[in-house]
Amino acid sequence: MTPTDDDLHDIFRRLLARFGPLHWWPAQTPFEVVVGAILTQNTAWRNVGYAIANLHAAGALAPGALGGLTPERLQRLIRPAGFFRQKTERLQAFVRYLDEVHPEGLETWLAGDRHAVRAELLGLTGIGPETADSILLYAGDRPTFVVDAYTRRLFTRLGLLRGSESYEEIRALFMTRLPADTDLFNEYHALIVETCKSFCRKRPDCPPCPLQPRCPTGGTGPAR
């Protein structure tokens, strides 16, 4: 049931061969990664893109600028990403914390002790394990594995997870079987997301699945 080192390496090789390196995260700066990580919580990335574009147009993709907006203004800008009241609170709480506790700046903060920084992120309102790991990996360039709904779904359909494991269990599983390599973790998570987005049922043009004869992301999608 639980994947071996070889399973995890083999799946990675197949996905990389299929999609090539993706060089995530789709953002220009570490701060933009943080904003995207919060905005994408239980939200389709397409909608996050609209909100990021609004923030960019408003010149608000920097901590000071975003923190200086009124909540009403920020809510308007990020409305397309959904949960806009909650997410406004979370974004402004983050920049407030950054300003008050880490005047040295986001990148310097994230470069500190990995475990301490993760614990600190998890203590912030609106930052759960997936958001914390996304920030560490994609904004801080630190080796931590990001587990998301796609990871759970794909590996459950491959028969390598039961599906009921906790976030921390799945993360530990990957991290104990793979070398602590930032680039590997970066690509692995990106490839899992890309694979699940290529979901055969939604993409009739989906090429042969690199993992199984019947695409494990599509369930009822066309075989091959």
Next chain:
DNA sequence: GCCCAGGTGGGTA
């Protein structure tokens, strides 16, 4: 019209 999307926090048993 209905369901889902790269979660999180608060509440209850």
Next chain:
DNA sequence: TACCCACATGGG
């Protein structure tokens, strides 16, 4: 620990 619910928009 294990569920439940609120939070909200846009696209298939």
